[in-house]
Amino acid sequence: MIQKMVIDEIKLECGDTLRQVEVAFETSGTLNEEKTNAILVCHALTGDACAVGDEEQPGWWEGLIGPGRYIDTNKYFVVTSNVLGGCSGTTGPASLNPETGRPYGADFPVVTIRDMVQLQYLMVKRLGIDKLFAVVGGSMGGMQAYEWAVMYPEMMHLVLPIATSARLSAIAIAYNDVGRQAILSDPEWKRGHYYPGKGPVNGLSIARMLGMITYRTADLFEYRFGRRLKDERDVTQFDSTFNIESYLRYQGQKLVERFDANSYLYLLKAMDSHDIGRGRGGIKAALERIQARVLSIAISNDLLYPADHQEEVVEMLKASHKEVEYHFVESIYGHDGFLVEFVKIGPLVEQFIEKYNTGIFKQSAASR
Structure with missing residues (x-):
């Protein structure tokens, strides 16, 4: 179900402030009493908040998420928001500037992946969720997942960046x-x-x-x-x-x-500027902040996000004694494999989240 909320203001990396920011988001499943079963899904470049959808309008990741699927909405409360700067319900260039009453157009301030994540954080907190069970995303959504892990390291147990990188490649x-x-x-x-x-x-x-x-x-x-x-x-x-x-x-x-x-x-x-090491002393130093367990999935023949970029990050995480799991998925689809290879990617995602859910849920319930 697509919903809307308004965030009073958000200070952007570029120094500008956006006010009365609308956020479109979808929720699927039920948030448990302890509020420990929330999974945030981050979308790619032309995606939107409809990751799960329904029978009338299937979502763009409905092969991965839904009742009885790999991310089971009978167990988890899945939240997806349209990113800042988008055009599917969240404030972007086509939105009306509250100060002028006209569309922003090219007067819209420059936004970064970090700005998108900051807005998602404000949305999640407004929903009453203090800690996410997991943050999942592919492509540009994976960039957001990495930033979540670095910007708010105590906000999630698991992070799953798929078909993405810690920095955008020159060819991309x-x-x-x-x-x-x-x-x-x-x-x-x-x-x-x-x-x-x-x-x-x-x-x-x-x-x-x-x-x-x-x-x-x-x-x-x-x-x-x-x-x-x-x-x-x-x-x-x-x-x-x-x-x-x-x-x-x-x-x-x-x-x-x-x-x-x-x-x-x-x-x-925003994708071009993506580099989790920017302003943080480099990628290795940024990765030191991560507390969540990481599942990294690369796709073969991915022109935009080569597997060696993710493998480099995985080795850095291991060197820093972080808990990380890596998988390389063979696919004729290349980068788009993250959107279509559910039979290959789904079990990896399911096994990873199910590996940790019991202990985390019990721990959260015991701490009440």
């Missing part, structure tokens, strides 16, 4: 900038002040097409599409279309129908 920043330039070069962007118009739909569509190429693998595209044509036209004709072209254009159009271009730009920038 490069792809992000190409997508960014596609939007900025669209004349309909109008320096970010295009509301109430549709804005740079062509630029956003192209950015999404590029993103889809980075999310999957060459082997998957070859298997699914090969050199097959959409129709029977001669391949030498200018207007002939390969199936892979049609697929990418369809994905671009789908995103345009549900996502705001300015939010896309702001979230790309």
